[in-house]
Amino acid sequence: MNLDNFKLNSQNTYSIHKKTVDKLRKVKPHQLDKLFHPMHEQVFSEIDCLHCANCCKTTSPIFLQPDIDRLARLFRMKSSEFVETYLRRDEEGDFVLLQAPCPFLGEDNRCFVYEERPKACREYPHTNRKNMYGILNLTLQNTLVCPAVFKIFQEISKEFRK
Ligand code: SF4
Ligand code: SF4
Secondary structure, eight states: OOHHHHHHHHHHHHHHHHHHHHHHTTSOHHHHHHHHHHHHHHHHHHOOGGGTOHHHHHOOOOBOHHHHHHHHHHTTOOHHHHHHHHEEEOTTSOEEESSSSOTTBOTTSOBTTGGGOOHHHHHTTOTTSSOGGGGHHHHHHHTTTOHHHHHHHHHHHHHHHO
């Protein structure tokens, strides 16, 4: 996957996708889920995350306490030591990675803590979750990070131009 092209395309299309979000706000929340969820399945059946890993390269998941405890156990560290080594608090007070790319990302784009990865990594990019209405802004931001979300938005934007 050419991530430089993706970056350029997603920035150039951002204003169109923003207008789509304005239209999506007028759709009933349960209808919105019906729009996103099949699109999520379709797009992820065509995209191989191992050819991308842009989320792991450029952003940080939030680490909840159970994530921290689980990963600390994996590294045979105390949770406080894990926090000190890998994490910081963001503006909202959540624990996030000190650095990007994620230190647990291998050169082959594989996550070497995959089985124990944070909940936020398991759920990213959240386009199959209930109540998409509540995360429209976050999802719009994710069009700049995730080629799958970008594709989902392109398809949905087409629907709204019909
Ligand atoms: S950015 Fe999206 S497509 Fe790329 S690896 Fe992450 S979830 Fe998969
Ligand atoms: S823990 Fe794994 S899945 Fe999560 S950001 Fe790091 S490399 Fe990616």
